Amino acid sequence: MKEVFPGRKLSKRGTLFYLLRGSAGVFIASIIAGALVTVLSLLVPEIINFTVDSVLGNEPVSDGYAGLVTAIGGVGYLKENLWIIAVALLGCALLTAAFTYARMFLTTYANQIFMRRTRDTLFSHLQRLPLSWHVQHRTGDIIQRCTSDADTISNFVANQLISLFRILLLMLFSLVFMFMKNARLAAIASAFIPFIVGYSFIFHLRVRKRFKKCDEEEGVLSTIAQENFTGVRVVRAFGRERYERDRFETQNTYYTGLWTKTMRLLATFWTTADCLASVQGLSIVVAGTVFCVNGSLTTGELIAFIFYNTMLVWPVRQLGRIISNMSKAGVSLGRIGEILNGTEEDYGEKQSLSGDIEFxxxxxxxxxGKPVLSDxxxxxxxxxxxxxxxxxxxGKSTLTYLLDGLYAPTKGEIYIGGKRISEISPATLRSNIGLMLQDGHIYSGTIGENIALAVDGATEADIKQAAKEACIDGNIEGFANGYDTVVGERGVTLSGGQKQRVGIARTLLRKTPYLIFDDSLSAVDSETDAAIRANLNEKFKGATVIIISHRINTVMHADNIIVLDGGKIAESGTNAELLEKGGIYKSIYDLQFQLPDELKGGAV
Ligand SMILES: Nc1ncnc2c1ncn2[C@@H]1O[C@H](COP(=O)(O)OP(=O)(O)O)[C@@H](O)[C@H]1O
Ligand SMILES: [Mg+2]
Incomplete structure (x- = not known):
């Protein structure tokens, strides 16, 4: 077993930094572009302030930019050449546009890099997590972590985290500028900030719970629909259309109701928050006018002040939303961190194995406390x-999982060629053992590809040979496009027996020295079963084979037979010895061979 981060577990922040590798530079560039936009947007009110007070009016030029004004040619020169100011404003607007473009482009670009890294990291890590990890987690849950949790984080980084930087910068700058202009007015403006942030924070916490509930109920709704469509045969056959429709309608009504309530809550919030912001703006206009009248503030300063305040209010309103979303991203980071913190299997080198199998x-x-296999x-x-x-x-399948190293035995040891399998690398083990499962899984693709799946560079002749050995070549040649016939969800549907034989061909193609058939002939008729076993005898003479079945005639020709009952070995021996004993084997034998001929192939 190999840990990705030996000796330590990633925290939420650690997970974020780990995923940010490769995109952090671009994110920083986009933050810098955003900062430049902020600075530029703060310049505009300054220019207007100066124009109103010193160019149009007769206030003295403030010390901050007196030097710059003299360099251009002095206030007198500017009064006669107003175009210079227009050009300066236009220049600011153009530069703002250029940096805004850069910021948006860089953010999107960085986000794409971030998402690609996140998906790749998760996928390759999941490939290497042991089977026991996968069994403990639901597939839907794993997929959700890779998609919607990854989305939440990327959304958080690209929109919220970067906005947070921008907002804090904007707030800082506009407050500094405002305090420099008029401290009393600035104090009035900032007195509202905690209320606006607090209100939007509390609101967003509440509404997020509602959104989550809506999401969950939408999940229930789509599950109902999905179950209905995938089980369409059962629904029709049992005449359950009406029941299904009612079930869907009830859930749909509930879900719609939830959304309506959420939307009402949103409407209330936006109206109230708008009111609060208006009151703040109005207080500044009123107080500012009073200050103007009694001479402590110039008209230009008031105009600039109102500009700054408008710039300040919107980000402040966003701040509450961003802070409340942080916890959501935190949950997603935790869920993704849990995958990354899972211990990977260390595959190691592939070597060849030989010798006896020993349990x-x-x-x-x-x-x-619930033994599945014992002694x-x-x-x-x-x-x-x-x-x-x-x-x-x-416990038949469990036994094969232990042999393939998918699980480790809780007691005792398994040896191959005298070596404990716990000391053999999974790569060696799995490249030497050909495991055929009961359900030969079919991937979307051609039937040829499905057989060649596990072997790189298999030739057409090899594939055909394997198909012949698994007695599936006749079926394949009967398909319109032969080995190029597309199978799986969008192609030809294979029968259970055909799937099993594709699975067998796939494993036989690997030519492993150990072969395990785990009930993999169960859906194949007795004659084909016998033909496949005859092929094995002929083509895989040296192979060590374990054939698992609930059907006597599949196992009766084996060199040795074990009868497994309730996770224990009930009896063992050759067919003749076991019949002689007159135990379970004998009774199953009698049962299966007394059946009418046409039923012999079926299950017990
Ligand atoms: N992942 C699992 N977690 C818990 N119990 C399991 C799991 N897989 C199988 N079992 C239980 O172990 C027992 C043996 O299962 P299995 O090896 O699949 O039997 P067989 O292949 O002979 O039908 C069964 O009682 C089954 O319910
Ligand atoms: Mg089984």
Whole structure:
């Protein structure tokens, strides 16, 4: 096992920094562009202030830019050449546009890099997490972490975090400028800020809960729809259309109601917040006018002040929303961090294996105190065939998972060629063991691709050979496009037996020295079953084979047979020995061979 971050776990902030690698530089560039926009937008009121007071009026030029005005040619020169001021304003506008463009472009670009890194990191990490991790998490939940949680974080970084920098900068600058102009008026303006931020923060916390509830209920609604569509056969066959429609309608009404309530809450908030902002603006106009009248403020200063205040109010209103969204991003970071903090399997080098398979006192439990396998001991000599017979739930599949290193035994040891499998790397183990599962999973693609899946550079002849050995070549040649026939969700639907045989062909193509058939002939008729086993005998002579089944005639020709019952070995021996014993095997044998011919292939 390998830890990605040896010896430490990523915190939420650590996760964010880890994901930001590669895009941080571009994000910083976009923050700088944003800062330049802020500075430029603060210059405009200054120019207007100067124009109104000193160019149009007769106030003295303020010390801050007296030098600049003299360099241009003095106030007198500017009075006769007003175009210079117009050009300065236009220049500011053009530069603002250019930097705004740069900021938006850089933010989007950085966000794309960030998203790509996040997706790649998560996906490759998930590929390497052990099966036990995947089993503990629901697929839907994992996908949600990779999509909507990743979106939340990227949205937070690209919109909120960067806005936060911009807003803080804008607030800082406009407050400084305002205090420099008139401290008393600035104090009035800032007295409102805590209320505006506080109100919007509390509101957004509340509305977020509502949005979350809406999301959840939307999930329920789409689950109802999805279950209905995927189970359309059952719905029609049992005449449940009406019931399904009612169920959908009830949920739909509830969901719509929730949205209406949320929208009402939003409307209330925006109106109240607008009122609050208006009162703030009005207080400044009133107080400012009073100051103007009694001479402590110039007209130009008041105009500039109102400009700054307008610039200040909107970001302040956003601040509450951003702060309240931070906790949401925190939750998503935690969920993604949980994936990144999972310990990866260390695949190691591929080596070839040979020798006997040995189980020594193996026990296993998925959940503590509920043994699924206990005291399993047997040996499969190299090159021989072991049959395992057992009913559903007797632990047959679990046994193969242990052998393939997907889970570690809770008791005892498993050896291959005298080596403990816990000391063999997963890469070695899995490249030597060909595991055929009951349900040969089909990926979207051609049937040829599905067979060649696990082998790089398999030739057409190899694929055909494997298909022949798995007795599926006849079916494939019957398809309109042969091996190029598209199968899976958008293509030809394969029957259970065909899927199983594709799975078998896929594994046989790998030519591994160990072959395990885990109930992988269950949906295949007895004759094909026998034909596949005959092919194995002929083509895979040296292979060590374990055939698992609940069907006697699949295992009866094996060199040794184990009967598994309730996670324990009930009896073992050759077919003849077991029949002689007259135990479980014998009774299953009698049962299956007394069946009428046409039912012999079926399940017990
Ligand atoms: N991931 C799991 N978590 C908990 N219990 C499991 C899990 N997988 C299988 N089991 C339980 O282990 C027992 C053996 O399952 P399995 O090995 O699949 O049996 P078989 O392949 O013989 O049908 C069953 O009782 C099953 O419910
Ligand atoms: Mg099974």
């Amino acid at each position: 020594k006192g193996v026990g296993f439990e998925y959940e503590k 399993i001991s047997f040996t499969v000599p190299e090159g021989s065939v072991l049959g395992i017979l057992g009913g559903t739930g007797s």
